Amino acid sequence: MITTVNLISGGGSTNLAILEAQKPGGKLHGLVKTVAIISSNPMAGGIKKVIDAGFPQKNIYVINSKRDNLGQQLLEIMDIYRPDYFHQLGWEPYTPDYVTERFQGLNQHLGPGGRFMYYERRIYAQLWFCKKIGEKRPIPVFCQYAHKDYDDGDVVYVHYEDY
Numbered sequence: 042m043i044t045t046v047n048l049i050s051g052g053g054s055t056n057l058a059i060l061e062a063q064k065p066g067g068k069l070h071g072l073v074k075t076v077a078i079i080s081s082n083p084m085a086g087g088i089k090k091v092i093d094a095g096f097p098q099k100n101i102y103v104i105n106s107k108r109d110n111l112g113q114q115l116l117e118i119m120d121i122y123r124p125d126y127f128h129q130l131g132w133e134p135y136t137p138d139y140v141t142e143r144f145q146g147l148n149q150h151l152g153p154g155g156r157f158m159y160y161e162r163r164i165y166a167q168l169w170f171c172k173k174i175g176e177k178r179p180i181p182v183f184c185q186y187a188h189k190d191y192d193d194g195d196v197v198y199v200h201y202e203d204y
Contacts, residue, residue, distance in 0.1 A: 045147075046077045046124045048115075050106075050133040053087015055149060059130070060094055076122045079115065081106035081134050112137035119144055129187060138189045146187025148194060151202075152180050164204075179203050 049056050056078065062069040077100045080088055092098055104114040111134055119127060119140075129136065129148040136146065152163030167180045179201035188194035 042071065043073045043126065044076045044122065044124045045073060045126050045128045046079060046119055046122055047075050047128045047130055048079050048081070048132040048136075049085055049087040049130050050081045051085055051087060051131050053085060053090045053131065055130045056087055057090045057094060059128070060091060060096060075128075076100065076124060077102065077118060079104060079118055081111075081132065087131075106134040112140045115140050116143065127187070135191075136187060141187050141189065147184055147197065148187045148192065149182070149184045150192065151182050167204075 047056050047059065056075075059069065059073075060075055061067060063073055063075060064070060075096070078088075078091055078096065079102045081104060083103045088101060088103070091101065102118050104111065104118075108114070115127075115136070116139075124144065127136075127140075127144050127146045129146060131150075132148075140146070150163070152167050164180065167178075171177050182200045182202055183192075183196055184198045185192070185196045186194035
C-alpha cells in the first residue's frame, strides 16, 4: 500500500475526496493510505472537513508557513511517518528543494499551471482560452511530481473534466 502525507492550505475538497476514495468501496481502498495531514493555515476549512470525516486528529498538523524554517517543519513531521509520497493538494507555500530531494512529492491541481496560476486564475485562463478559440474544452486536472519550479514536474496523470 502506498502511504501519503497530504499537504493542504484551504478548503481541502480534493483532500477530502481522496480520503473518501480510500474508504471501503472507494477506488483507492487498499491501494493508498493517508497517514497524516499538514496544513499551512490554522484557519483552513479542510481541517474541520477531515475531522468531521473521521480522520484521526492526532495525525493532523498545522505548521507556520510564515517562518523561515518551513522545510524543517515539514521534514520533522514527514520523518515520523516516512511516507512514500507527500501530496500537495491546494498547498500554497513553496516546498523547499531539500524537502523534495528527501521525499518524493506529488502535486495535484486543476487547469493550466505555472507560477501565480492558482485559485480562480486557472479557471479564468481556461475560459479565456476557450473564448479565444471559439470552443468549449474540458479543463485538465493534473497530478505531477513536485518540482523546484511551480507546476513543472513530470506529469503522472491527467484527467479532463467538463465544467
